[in-house]
Amino acid sequence: MNRTRILVSLVAAVAALGVVAPASASAAPYCGITWGSQAKSLNPYDPGTDLVHDVRAGQHDCYDRVVVDVAEVDDFDSYVVRYVPEVRRDGSGEAVPLRGGAALQVTLGAVGYDDRGKATYSPDDPLEAVDVSGFRTLRQVAWLGSFEGQSGMGVGTRARLPFRVFVVEGGSSHVDRLVIDVAHRW
Template sequence: MKKTLSALAGSVLIAGALAVVPASTASATPAPYCGITWGSLNKSQMQMTTASVVNVRSGRHNCFDRLVVDVAGPVTGYYAEYVDTVRHDGSGHPVPLRGGAYLQFIVQAPAYDQHGNQTYRPANNRELVNVNGYQTFRQVAWAGTFEGQTTFGVGVRARLPFRVFTLDGPGDYHSRVVIDVAHYWH
């Protein structure tokens, strides 16, 4: 009986001590930066269109930098991935970009209409939008339009998480392809 009480008392002491010790002594994984869980692997949605690229614009947000490609027509497909060198559509020549990492961003819509007339003509192929002061973007450059698609080179600070998605509107005959690149991983 005495051994049983000693064993029981020892068990109670050990259980009490365990209740005081934290469940895990390993450091907790930090929460994702701004709740972002996008990752940095390639993103795609394959969908061809007869619509044309008509504009490119950018914006700064609290957690990411955004590039928007306006398309005159229904929403279209895209492909985006980090590459060692962005290449110009058609020729394959390298597109020089500033930054520590490079995104090749392809919108499956040409920058010309069904008659071959340009629908988007950049004022400066090396600087499509002014990204001075942006936290992540370093440069957005023209990489050409060829065989029904338009390619952009996006120079970013480092290989960071990104997402790509499409939006309808404004209006019935317009849509947008959007790429957001996070400012940080965590």
């Protein structure tokens, strides 16, 4: 009985000194990031006539970035980006293995070929569309091709981490950019 009172008194004294944080206190979000890891979409699965011209990646202090350059034919406004257990090709359903602990499936309403069937985007190695070696979060970017007015990509990430997606309008250049940022950590 005496030991219990001493232990309770000791815990109360430590808490009073501010050594123990209250349960409601939480750390500030990493780099102010509040994105989450749920699917992001805009007009999901709408086919498009816009043309994919390039895919590239970059590193930032708080996140890694994938950018898809899309030449406007109509207004580019269709994408779905979501974590999936396994990335699959549209049409065939074939699984595409990606490096990393998690995989983002990217579907956009733009195609990688013009109205004559000539490729507007065709990486030398579709499974390594962008070199992301040495990146903190990205492990692989794969181009899955175009099918029925949409194009697909797979992005392997280190883990299931917060991400955001947005479109930067091209203005007079008529090249919009689909931007996918994946945080380095929670």
